[in-house]
Amino acid sequence: MSDKILITFPDGNSKEFDKGISAFRIAESISPGLAEAALAAEVNGFVKDLESPINSDSVINFLKFDDEKGKEVYWHSTSHLMAHAIQEIYPEAKFGVGPAIENGFYYDIDINTGLTEESLKAIEDKMIELSKKNNSFIRQDLSKDSAVKFFENKGDNYKVEILSGINENSEQVSIYKEGDFTDLCRGPHLLSTGKIKFIKLLNISGSYWRGDENNKQLQRIYGISFPKKKMLDEFLQRLEEAKKRDHRKLGKELELFLITQAVGSGLPIWLPKGTILRETLENYLREEQRKRGYEPVITPHIGNINLYKTSGHYPYYKDSQFPPIKLEGDKEEYLLKPMNCPHHFQIYLSKPRSYRDLPIRYAEFGTVYRYEQSGELNGLTRVRSFSVDDSHMFVREDQLKDEVCKVIELIQVVFGQMGFKEFTTQLSFRDNNAEKYGGDIKLWERAQREIREAADLMKLTYHVAEGEAAFYGPKIDFMVKDALGRKWQLGTVQIDYIMPERFNLEYTGSDGQKHRPVVIHRAPFGSLERFIGVLIEHYAGEFPLWLAPVQVAVIPVSQNFAEYGKDVFDKLKDAGIRGEFDERNEKIGYKIRDWETKKVKYMVIVGEKEQSAGNISVRKHKLGDMGSLSLSEFIDNIHDEIKNKI
RNA sequence: GCUGGCGUAGCUCAGCUGGUAGAGCAGCUGAUUUGUAAUCAGCCGGUCGGCGGUUCAAAUCCGUCCGCCAGCUCCA
Structure with a gap:
């Protein structure tokens, strides 16, 4: 039997390596950059630790943070790190489950203290501290019975319960150790905690053990982490943006x-x-x-x-x-x-x-x-x-x-x-x-x-x-x-x-x-x-014209042009266009700002120039001044846009 | 329903360890008559979510109820 194995890469190339080599060593042999960026490896379609040995010819794909599966490993490992931090701060903590989710991870824990925003900050700080120790995630396979003993000993009764639910046939289970913290887990995990750089714990909530409302309610902490500060900032930025789109907020602002x-x-x-x-x-x-x-x-x-x-x-x-x-x-x-x-x-x-x-x-x-x-x-x-x-x-x-x-x-x-x-x-x-x-x-x-x-x-x-x-x-x-x-x-x-x-x-x-x-x-x-x-x-409240409650706002430059503005407004109304006439005694900049914040798509502005030319000026939401045109031309454009539901 | 957080003017929010409320915006009035994202001034506006309690004194502390927010559970 050969002691060489053939590794095939996603681009179709392949290369020979010694049998039993780890995915990490393979990555290193390709480039230090890859070894640095790789979080886990997909070996013949299964996601594995970078440390796990490869013993036969395989197709390998290195998972980085921009792969969904790579993120999953990253966040899952972060949830372990968080549990570790919690164990340090609350030694009596018992742990439920702590998976990666679509955006981040959570961990369900049972502690007597009620967690607050400040506790999150403390946990976060502790996580950073632990991450800096750069402990390796060490996998250990062991029999179900010894795992049960281990967690019984640790007082982790939820883990014991999980173990008792694991298929009778599977005798082997795995645990992962990282520093002083050991968790029941099928993995895979990052090489070490140092990969986890930027962490934000987002919120605390209750969740029933095993999703059953008859069970005890545990405290769940949600969080997210990234390898780069910029990614975390962008994520938090997106959260803020999302809040601005919240229909409850917009419904109030736009009076819906x-x-x-x-x-x-x-x-x-x-x-x-x-x-x-x-x-x-x-x-x-x-x-x-x-x-x-x-x-x-x-x-x-x-x-x-x-x-x-x-x-x-x-x-x-x-x-x-x-x-x-x-x-x-x-x-x-x-x-x-x-x-x-x-x-x-x-x-x-x-x-x-x-x-x-x-x-x-x-x-x-x-x-x-x-x-x-x-x-x-x-x-x-x-x-x-x-x-x-x-x-x-x-x-x-x-x-x-x-x-x-x-x-x-x-x-x-x-x-x-x-x-x-x-x-x-x-x-x-x-x-x-x-x-x-x-x-x-x-x-x-x-x-x-x-x-x-x-x-x-x-x-x-x-x-x-x-x-x-x-x-x-x-x-x-x-x-x-x-x-x-x-x-x-x-x-x-x-x-x-x-x-x-x-x-x-x-x-x-x-x-x-x-x-x-x-x-x-x-x-x-x-x-x-x-x-x-x-x-x-x-x-985001910026409705297409056919749906928009207010399609056009007519704004005279000053009250001296109110009459002309009213005339334009009436003609729009007769053409079946939903408009509002803004004859408030305010400067034009003020009124424009107001209609911009109300997300009204078209503003029709009329002043001296328009009155004498007998036309109108149009300003489009977010785009600004579109120049002037005749009212009938404008009405035709609006009708087209409504009819075509653009 | 459960766990946690929150609840101060129409809106957004300030008000430290108790001394009975404050800003900006909005609104109203007046001045200004304005050219593409905030003109200036004045005024109005709150039983500080409700109800109990502690205290000489409660927006502030305690209890309880209601509501909102996040998650869990549920969802014909």
């Missing part, structure tokens, strides 16, 4: 919506400007739906509780509904509707249906009410009253897939129009926990198959999330991130074989027999509130 205790938590009020935005979106979707054969309907905001007992929602979601309204001296109870479907089913049931009638597509911007937990409420993205751009479509079995494809097409059109390029698509399927779901497993399997086939036909890139289905059926969810990187579900398509049975929905087939339609629940926006919340952040 209001949430006030006087009305109630999670009950948003649409201000005039926000209402323009919302109605514009609604009208846009109405038109897209009209083209696709949807029929608008309108239903009441409350309904007899029996509707929801029939549907099965009431028992499932009793706790997250506003309590029923009981009529005095009457046995009847009404529910603020938590969803629109049962109402729409009544429309279907209102007369006999033939196979020729299907598909039937009822659409409604229906406002629903759900009593969300107080800790969940969040601006417009999580509220207690929201309006679903809902539709329930009743289709024959043979029409189902085609109809789902049509819905996906509509969602793609809508997201495309809004410029949402970065959204994820998730197929939400059931898991094995039968209690969570209603209906026959055979129907579920069929529905999941249909959904997957439709998603493939429409060339969606998706991932499957088991256990994320609704209780009545699987769904396709379209999710978008907000300014702070939190994922929100917007559009959704759900297949439902169960409600049709519960409500005894039927149609007469060509064979003269009764058949059961399939129901599709779908909403491209999802909820108007959430969608607009995310949209505000997406555009």
Whole structure:
């Protein structure tokens, strides 16, 4: 057997090395720069420590900080370093889990002291101190039993619990030691702590052990780290920028919506400007739906509780509904509707249906009410009253897939129009926990198959999330991130074989027999509130003209030109353009600044020059003075921009 | 719902270890009549989130409730 191995690099070149050589030595042999920058190595597709020996012919790829997998190793190692620092400061600390996440890392710890901002600073300082010691991360493989003994001895009962959950078959586990700190970990890690240079601990929060609210709540510290100061600064800068896009802040500044205790938590009020935005979106979707054969309907905001007992929602979601309204001296109870479907089913049931009638597509911007937990409420993205751009479509079995494809097409059109390029698509399927779901497993399997086939036909890139289905059926969810990187579900398509049975929905087939339609629940926006919340952040409040509540501000240079300005303003208004006339007694610089901060796209400025020439000057948001042109030319341009939804 | 943080004028915020509130912006009034991101002056504006308590005295200390923020849990 040869004591040489052949190492192949990403560029296709290969080179011989001694058997058992570490990835680090290979990197060194290429260049000191690479050895310095490499954080870990991907050997035949597996991420490994740089120190781990390579014993056979391999394909190797060095991971640096700009690789996602490299970052993961970097941040994971930082979480160990943080745990080490915590152990130094709070020797009684017990450790939960501490993974790398999308932006940084966290560690869950159990200590008796409540952590504060100052404790974070202290931990941070200690981390820097430990990093300077440049301790090596040393991996040790050992049997599960001795690992259990080790952590029992250390008093780390959470680690012991993790070990007891590790697959019976795997006898070997690994621990990593760095200075005086040892942690259960499958790795891989950096060579040493000195690689971790710039650290920021971001926030503290509670988190239930193993994500179960019946367990003890641990303290979770989130943080991030970088090899270069500039990267940390840029990251913090981006956080600041993101805060400026926050829809709660912009919603207030741009006077789009209001949430006030006087009305109630999670009950948003649409201000005039926000209402323009919302109605514009609604009208846009109405038109897209009209083209696709949807029929608008309108239903009441409350309904007899029996509707929801029939549907099965009431028992499932009793706790997250506003309590029923009981009529005095009457046995009847009404529910603020938590969803629109049962109402729409009544429309279907209102007369006999033939196979020729299907598909039937009822659409409604229906406002629903759900009593969300107080800790969940969040601006417009999580509220207690929201309006679903809902539709329930009743289709024959043979029409189902085609109809789902049509819905996906509509969602793609809508997201495309809004410029949402970065959204994820998730197929939400059931898991094995039968209690969570209603209906026959055979129907579920069929529905999941249909959904997957439709998603493939429409060339969606998706991932499957088991256990994320609704209780009545699987769904396709379209999710978008907000300014702070939190994922929100917007559009959704759900297949439902169960409600049709519960409500005894039927149609007469060509064979003269009764058949059961399939129901599709779908909403491209999802909820108007959430969608607009995310949209505000997406555009940072700088809406495309067709959506902008104020499209043009008309600003006379001084009050001497107010009359001419008013005339221009009236003509814009007659042309259907949403404008405001700024006749305040202020200097022009003041007014320009004001409209710039309000993110109004066009300012029309008129003074001596314009009045005598009979034209206008245009200033564009962020771009400045665009020169002068005739009013009619300007109106044509604006009309084009609105029509083309640029 | 849970853990932690926060709650002072419409907005953004100051107010040290207790001595009963302050700025800028916004608003109003007046002067100015202005040329592409803040003209000047004056005025108005707060039961310091609510309720209890400690104290001669509470925005400040304690308790409790409410709300907001971050995360966890939940999400038809």
